[in-house]
Amino acid sequence: MKKIIIFIFCFLFMLSPSLAFAEENTDFSAPRLMVTEYALSEESLSPEKTAVLKVTFKNYSSKKAIYNIKLSLADPSGEIIATGMPTKYVNAVYAGSTYVWEIELKAVNTASIGQHDLQITAEYEDKNYSSYSSSDILRIDVRQSVKLSYSGAMLPKKVIQGDTQTVTVDLMNTGKSRIYNCTLDFNIEGMQSGGSVFVGNIEPATNAQGSANLRVDSNILGEVTGKITISYEDDYGKVYKETVEVSTVIEEKVEQISELTNKEDENKNPLWWLFILIGLITGGSIGFGVPWFINDRKQRKEDDLRL
Numbered sequence: 001m002k003k004i005i006i007f008i009f010c011f012l013f014m015l016s017p018s019l020a021f022a023e024e025n026t027d028f029s030a031p032r033l034m035v036t037e038y039a040l041s042e043e044s045l046s047p048e049k050t051a052v053l054k055v056t057f058k059n060y061s062s063k064k065a066i067y068n069i070k071l072s073l074a075d076p077s078g079e080i081i082a083t084g085m086p087t088k089y090v091n092a093v094y095a096g097s098t099y100v101w102e103i104e105l106k107a108v109n110t111a112s113i114g115q116h117d118l119q120i121t122a123e124y125e126d127k128n129y130s131s132y133s134s135s136d137i138l139r140i141d142v143r144q145s146v147k148l149s150y151s152g153a154m155l156p157k158k159v160i161q162g163d164t165q166t167v168t169v170d171l172m173n174t175g176k177s178r179i180y181n182c183t184l185d186f187n188i189e190g191m192q193s194g195g196s197v198f199v200g201n202i203e204p205a206t207n208a209q210g211s212a213n214l215r216v217d218s219n220i221l222g223e224v225t226g227k228i229t230i231s232y233e234d235d236y237g238k239v240y241k242e243t244v245e246v247s248t249v250i251e252e253k254v255e256q257i258s259e260l261t262n263k264e265d266e267n268k269n270p271l272w273w274l275f276i277l278i279g280l281i282t283g284g285s286i287g288f289g290v291p292w293f294i295n296d297r298k299q300r301k302e303d304d305l306r307l
Contacts, residue, residue, distance in 0.1 A: 031061035033069070033093060033122045035136040044141035045107040045116075050083055053105050055120060055138070058098045065094040066132070069124040071101055073138075079111035080118060080140060093124075107142045113177050113235055116140050146234045147175035148182075148202075148242070153228045155188070155248040162218045162253055165191070168211040169228070173202040180233040184210040188226025190217040190250055202232075216250060223249050 036058045042051035053073075059066055069090040073082065083104040093099045118138040125131055149172045159165050167186070173179050179202040186193035191214040199210040225247040233239050 029061065029064070030130075030132055031059060031064040031066045031095075031124075031126055033057055033059050033066055033124055033132075033134055035120060035138070036098065038138050040105075040140060044143045045080060045105060045111075046143045046145060047107050047109045047111065048145060050104050050106040053103050053138070053140070055101045055103070056098055057093065057101065057122065059093045059095055061095050063095050064126050065092055066124040066126060067092045069093060069099075069122060072121045072123075073103060073118055074121075075116055075118050077112070077116065079108050080105055080116050080142065081108065105140070110176070111142045111144070113142060113144050116142055143234075143236070144176035146173075146177055146179055146232065146240060148172070148179060148230070148232060148240075149174050150230060150242070153230070153244040153246070155246045158249050158251055159191075159216050160251055160253045161216055161221070163216050165214045165216060166211060167214060167228075168209055169230070171199060171202060171208045171210065171230070173204050173206055173208075176204055177235050178203055180235075182208065182210070182230070182232040184212065185229040185231070186212055186214060186226070187229070188214065188246060188248075189224040190220035191215065191224070191226070192217070220250050221252060223247060 034057065036056045038053060038055045040051050040053050042049070045051055055073075057071075069092070071088040071090065073086050075081070083106055086103070088101050088103070090099055090101075116139070118140055119135060120138055121133065121135045123131070123133045150169055152167070152169045155167065156165065169184055171182060182199040182202055184197040184199065186197075193212045193214055197210045197212050199208050202208045225245070228244045228246055230242045230244075231239060
């Protein structure tokens with residue numbers, strides 16, 4: 001029995017340096033799983049189409065592998081959502097290795113325009129089942145397409161030479177984003193607008209009007225054609241243009257010709273009023289003189305009979 005105790009004591013004595021060495025070399029550091037880069041398959045997100053987000057994670061530990069990894073992505077505003085599950089399970093990422101997560105995203109119809117901060121979180125364990133977590137912020141742009149409705153971009157069927165025709169175009173922003181620098185341009189044969197008409201900015205779900213006074217050429221007759229161009233910009237300065245084909249018929253101004261004829265007659269007979277006055281006086285004199293002459297002659301005959 002004494003020999004057994006001595007043997008155990010000697011064994012423990014010989015083992016103690018190894019245990020001390022192992023304890024001294026145990027790695028108690030926490031493994032770090034962090035996002036190194038990310039990229040969206042489109043320039044930005046919009047409600048009209050989806051885009052794939054690729055996120056690259058790296059295990060920055062030089063010795064420890066990590067296991068049972070749960071990845072999750074969320075937009076605090078709720079305006080960017082995943083088309084499928086917003087989580088992903090990964091079995092392991094070894095020391096110094098990377099993992100790429102691909103997730104399809106879309107923006108909801110009411111998403112606000114601009115930059116959104118997405119929160120991405122990783123929960124994982126080491127080989128000793130110690131739990132860790134990390135999180136990063138990903139910044140994604142959201143765009144809303146501009147939509148413009150309009151009416152009144154037309155000409156009447158007929159216009160008159162030399163007249164001024166007013167054309168009013170009603171514009172309505174039917175999209176989710178603001179419309180900037182809206183202008184109207186009129187390029188119509190035989191009609192002069194005097195330049196572009198600046199409407200300005202149009203807020204979502206609001207109306208605006210643009211009016212132009214078109215001067216009809218006095219030297220052109222018949223059918224004429226042209227274009228009305230509506231130009232505007234979105235939040236990022238992208239220019240949009242919509243063109244409307246228009247036509248009308250220029251007719252001769254008959255009233256103007258009659259007035260000119262009358263004026264020419266007046267110029268030829270500047271004393272026309274004097275002739276009219278003389279005629280009236282002459283006619284009045286004849287009308288008065290004839291009855292007087294008849295009565296006077298009758299009276300003379302009666303006087304002769306009495307004598």
